[in-house]
Amino acid sequence: MEKIRVAVAGRGNVGKQAIEAVLAAPDMELAGVVSRRAGAANEGAYKTVGDIAELGKVDVVMVCSPTRAVEAEASKYLAMGISTVDSFDIHSQIVGLRAKLMGIAKANGAVAVVAAGWDPGSDSVVRALMEAMAPGGITYTDFGPGMSMGHSVAARAINGVADALSITIPLGTGVHRRLVYVQLQDGADFDTVAAAVKADPYFAYDETRVTCVDDVKVLMDVGHGVSMSRKGVSGATHNQMLQFNMRINNPALTSQIMVSCARACKRMAPGAYTMIEIPVIDLLPGEREGHIDRLV
Amino acid sequence: MEKIRVAVAGRGNVGKQAIEAVLAAPDMELAGVVSRRAGAANEGAYKTVGDIAELGKVDVVMVCSPTRAVEAEASKYLAMGISTVDSFDIHSQIVGLRAKLMGIAKANGAVAVVAAGWDPGSDSVVRALMEAMAPGGITYTDFGPGMSMGHSVAARAINGVADALSITIPLGTGVHRRLVYVQLQDGADFDTVAAAVKADPYFAYDETRVTCVDDVKVLMDVGHGVSMSRKGVSGATHNQMLQFNMRINNPALTSQIMVSCARACKRMAPGAYTMIEIPVIDLLPGEREGHIDRLV
Numbered sequence: 239m240e241k242i243r244v245a246v247a248g249r250g251n252v253g254k255q256a257i258e259a260v261l262a263a264p265d266m267e268l269a270g271v272v273s274r275r276a277g278a279a280n281e282g283a284y285k286t287v288g289d290i291a292e293l294g295k296v297d298v299v300m301v302c303s304p305t306r307a308v309e310a311e312a313s314k315y316l317a318m319g320i321s322t323v324d325s326f327d328i329h330s331q332i333v334g335l336r337a338k339l340m341g342i343a344k345a346n347g348a349v350a351v352v353a354a355g356w357d358p359g360s361d362s363v364v365r366a367l368m369e370a371m372a373p374g375g376i377t378y379t380d381f382g383p384g385m386s387m388g389h390s391v392a393a394r395a396i397n398g399v400a401d402a403l404s405i406t407i408p409l410g411t412g413v414h415r416r417l418v419y420v421q422l423q424d425g426a427d428f429d430t431v432a433a434a435v436k437a438d439p440y441f442a443y444d445e446t447r448v449t450c451v452d453d454v455k456v457l458m459d460v461g462h463g464v465s466m467s468r469k470g471v472s473g474a475t476h477n478q479m480l481q482f483n484m485r486i487n488n489p490a491l492t493s494q495i496m497v498s499c500a501r502a503c504k505r506m507a508p509g510a511y512t513m514i515e516i517p518v519i520d521l522l523p524g525e526r527e528g529h530i531d532r533l534v
Numbered sequence: 535m536e537k538i539r540v541a542v543a544g545r546g547n548v549g550k551q552a553i554e555a556v557l558a559a560p561d562m563e564l565a566g567v568v569s570r571r572a573g574a575a576n577e578g579a580y581k582t583v584g585d586i587a588e589l590g591k592v593d594v595v596m597v598c599s600p601t602r603a604v605e606a607e608a609s610k611y612l613a614m615g616i617s618t619v620d621s622f623d624i625h626s627q628i629v630g631l632r633a634k635l636m637g638i639a640k641a642n643g644a645v646a647v648v649a650a651g652w653d654p655g656s657d658s659v660v661r662a663l664m665e666a667m668a669p670g671g672i673t674y675t676d677f678g679p680g681m682s683m684g685h686s687v688a689a690r691a692i693n694g695v696a697d698a699l700s701i702t703i704p705l706g707t708g709v710h711r712r713l714v715y716v717q718l719q720d721g722a723d724f725d726t727v728a729a730a731v732k733a734d735p736y737f738a739y740d741e742t743r744v745t746c747v748d749d750v751k752v753l754m755d756v757g758h759g760v761s762m763s764r765k766g767v768s769g770a771t772h773n774q775m776l777q778f779n780m781r782i783n784n785p786a787l788t789s790q791i792m793v794s795c796a797r798a799c800k801r802m803a804p805g806a807y808t809m810i811e812i813p814v815i816d817l818l819p820g821e822r823e824g825h826i827d828r829l830v
Contacts, residue, residue: 259769475786490771
């Protein structure tokens with residue numbers, strides 16, 4: 239069987255682990271890595287280039303950019319007829335991103351899988367499944383304790399911040415505290431930075447505490463977790479208790495899910511999809527009947 | 535929007551609750567109930583008939599028969615061009631059932647959703663998703679404590695058994711004990727019955743203890759549960775910990791999942807599918823974008 243040729247665009251936390259996940263996938267071949275810092279790092283078992291055209295045929299590109307750069311990046315590749323997977327994580331803008339990429343993907347015979355991480359992503363699949371199992375009731379998603387990559391990147395982007403770490407603390411029933419540790423640039427004013435963090439849409443809706451530290455690096459730990467619970471109603475029967483928990487390395491899981499979704503790009507009709515629109519069997523390598531026999 | 539007309543075939547534990555779940559579904563209309571004991575029970579808000587032809591147009595029929603009658607029942611309805619949902623639960627025979635119903639469904643423009651309960655069913659979706667999240671590693675499924683409907687029906691079918699209850703006890707890491715309580719028919723020999731229970735394929739692979747009781751009814755409690763856990767590898771990162779737990783009313787959940795799968799019959803191309811082949815969004819009523827906005 240011909241292997242799926244996958245490129246990784248971006249060499250941040252997720253990009254680095256996406257490379258490992260592609261190399262570990264039995265049905266994929268790493269076409270190479272696209273990075274603005276291409277020249278400096280042409281070591282290792284793969285090619286690093288500044289322009290994807292240098293990689294020859296690419297079936298799918300993993301867009302491992304900061305969330306706010308995803309739309310432009312994904313649009314560029316889709317317009318070239320290359321399918322994309324991203325882990326865009328601003329929940330309220332996913333419908334819009336999907337709609338924008340839908341047209342470009344269809345016009346160019348490509349597939350875009352959007353918001354393919356763990357939340358949004360695999361957690362979304364579990365939430366949808368829980369609703370199908372118990373249509374009445376409430377689902378709570380409790381994150382952490384753990385570092386939020388999206389929130390840390392957002393904090394780092396604020397004026398005067400040299401480095402930042404945002405830790406999510408679960409307070410139960412979907413309520414969270416954000417602990418933001420910032421390392422200031424020379425001459426930056428802490429109160430101004432703290433106010434800007436709290437005003438950012440990533441932080442504005444939660445209790446956020448900002449602390450100034452000398453060195454953010456020593457606080458880093460990319461472990462994370464989630465606990466989702468639903469108490470609901472199946473038919474006319476109340477008190478159905480459903481729960482999903484995990485403790486995971488965050489960029490490793492995000493990039494693995496992106497790689498699993500890269501398979502779906504070869505199996506879905508052209509268009510843009512979130513994970514709840516893709517049959518889970520299409521995330522797995524190999525033949526369908528074997529999976530049905532083993533997993534169903 | 536036109537409602538999906540759903541019939542329920544069978545009035546056992548699952549059939550009764552399937553009626554409630556259809557009545558609670560905002561996008562469905564109960565076409566009626568098919569039962570061999572039709573005449574005796576034409577009370578209530580719905581029609582009970584002996585032959586589905588008496589119900590007018592039916593889009594989907596919920597096949598709520600004992601597992602071993604599912605193939606014949608589903609085949610009959612599919613041949614009439616009516617889509618089917620069943621909760622067939624003999625794991626090792628699902629690939630075969632799907633293959634048999636596939637041809638009939640396609641030939642008649644209908645959809646069959648097979649093995650649509652919680653295990654096989656929603657648990658299968660979670661197991662497949664966990665593999666996509668951490669392709670290396672082992673998943674353990676621990677059932678109970680709780681009454682197994684499939685195992686109880688199997689025990690009841692054994693010669694000399696007037697009534698039976700099979701309780702599944704989780705011993706951890708996918709190992710179970712079966713506690714089978716049997717009420718004997720007059721003149722039946724307990725040792726013969728116990729040996730026949732232990733030899734049945736439903737029980738042959740687990741530690742099974744058979745106890746003779748005067749009255750099975752007073753022991754009945756249809757609460758059940760599962761704990762699934764996977765410790766696995768995402769990319770090159772080990773020790774990813776994933777877990778799904780639930781405590782539920784068993785026939786209520788089974789029938790609700792069947793009803794949710796009835797929706798997918800209207801959305802999938804003709805053919806036979808297990809739940810891991812169906813996008814979870816297609817199990818939910820209403821428009822896609824609302825679900826994406828709310829759940830992703």
